[in-house]
Each structure stands twice: as structure tokens, then as C-alpha cells.
Amino acid sequence: RSRGLGDVYKRQEYTLSDMLTQINISALNLTTWNELYTVIMNENINASEKEHQIHSYTKEFLNSQRLIVAIDIITYDGITYRNSKNEITLPSNNHDFTDTIVSAKMAVYNKPILAEGEYYIAVGNKFQNFYTGFDIGYLILYIPESNFYSIYQESLLKDSSFFILADDYIISHSDKNMLGSRIFLPQELYEEKKLSVSRYSKNIIGKYHIRKPVLATDISVIAMISGDSLYKVVTQMKLYVYFIFGIVLFIALVIAFLFTQRLLNQYTQFKRDMK
DSSP states (O other), X not given: OHHHHHHHHHHHHHHHHHHHHHHHHHHHHHHTOHXXXXXXXXXSSOHHHHHHHHXXXXXXXXXXXXXXXXXXXXXXXXXXXXXXXXXXXXXXXXXXXXHHHHHOSSOXXXXXXXXXXXXXXXXXXXXXXXXXXXXXXXXXXXXXXHHXXXXXXXXXXXXXXXXXXXXXXXXXXXXXXXXXXXXXXOGGGGSOOSSOOEEOTTTSTXXXXXXXXXXXXXXXXXXXXXXXXXXXXXXXXHHHHHHHHHHXXXXXXXXXXXXXXXXXXXXXXXXXXXX
């Protein structure tokens, strides 16, 4: 069972890695879009015309995306250019999130936000011109939490759960009330080891965990299974092994008995022939 759980986990890890790679590439594509950068920095056009052109570029970008449903471009002057599919109304980003983006060396994942009945995860990057390396502000992409949930939705095992962490905050979970919660995990789970199942009952009672960072981000997948269920399966497997071993031993004894009887019969017949 632990091997099965590990296989499920690995499939999820690969799928999540692919998704994060797509998001990173999408952000990179925007930084290499020289026309967009030129419009934002152009001081010779009025604000309404600039907003119109940026809206046109970002709409083209969103139409080409499957995962991303909204985008924010926030300049260091405090001007926000937002565009979204289906005119989704999202709350404004707080300063704590944008301050984190400035100091981070990689993409920053914010706590899920609720908008129009669905949760969205904001992924922040520095908006840096790819060619000049000049920063103009922040780039924030919005991904529905349902995209992350779909990775492990079909893989949920009985008495087990999977969820995704970003900087120890839950960004995807089957129980939506858990989204945004901070969770403590033993330090041992942060170490990169071969995939294994270990017990840390002192930290989270009756649970088993598998944790491994995905790519070079702070995103991690947690797989949990109750100790009672795991021990029950192990006990059943032991009984199954003992049963198979008993059958094999019985068959071996029968074969040995028949082989011995055959040798005795041949020996007896040989004695008769000699007489």
C-alpha cells in the first residue's frame, strides 16, 4: 500500500511540475514581449490610450492561456493594469504580497483568494524586461485553485488526503475551509530523501506523510494516510503472505512425500527383482 501511495504521489509530482513549468514559461513570455514593455514605459501617450493598448496585449495573452484566467501588471508608480477572462472581479493585492515579490528570487504564491464562488491563487513575479534587466514593477498571474485540485482529485485513496503547500500555507485542499491555513510539519519531512513513508505521531497523531519540494520552488505536495488504515492493510498483507507461504509449504511437502514414495517403491521393486 505504501508503494501504491508513493506511485500516486510521484504521478502527482510530475503533473504539478509540468503545471508550474507552464506558469513560469507564461510569465517569462510576458517579460520577453518587447511591445508590451515599450507601451508601459512610453510617456508620450495618455493614460487612457496606454491602458487600452495594454488591455489589448494582455487579452491576447490570456486567450492563449489554459491555466491563467487573470493578470495584473503593477508599476512601481502604483498603477495597476488588470485584465481577466469572463470579467472576473478579483480583490486588490495587499502590500505584504508585493513586498514579498520584491525580495524573492523566484515566483511567489499567495494564499488562495475567494472571488465569485471560486478560489484563485495569485502567482507573483518581478516584471523585469528580459532584454535590459530593468524592473518596472510586479507581474501577478491568477490560476484557479481547481487546476491544482484536479491533479490529485482522482487519486484520493480511502482514509488518505493530498494537499499542496506554498511556503507552508495550504493553497490546494479537498476541504476548501483549509485553504490559506498554515501547517506545521516535522523538520525531517523537509529533507530530500528517497520516497518513503514514515511515522511522526508526536507531531500529527495517527498520520503518515510524504513530502518533497517540486522544482526549485517552495511548492510541496503532502500525502497523508491514517495510521490505523495503514496498519490494517499491513496486517492483511501479512496474513495474505502467511497464507500463500502455507500453501507453498503444503505443496512442497506433498511433492516431497510423493517423490519419496516413488523412490521407496522403486527400491522395493529393485529388491524384488534382485531376489
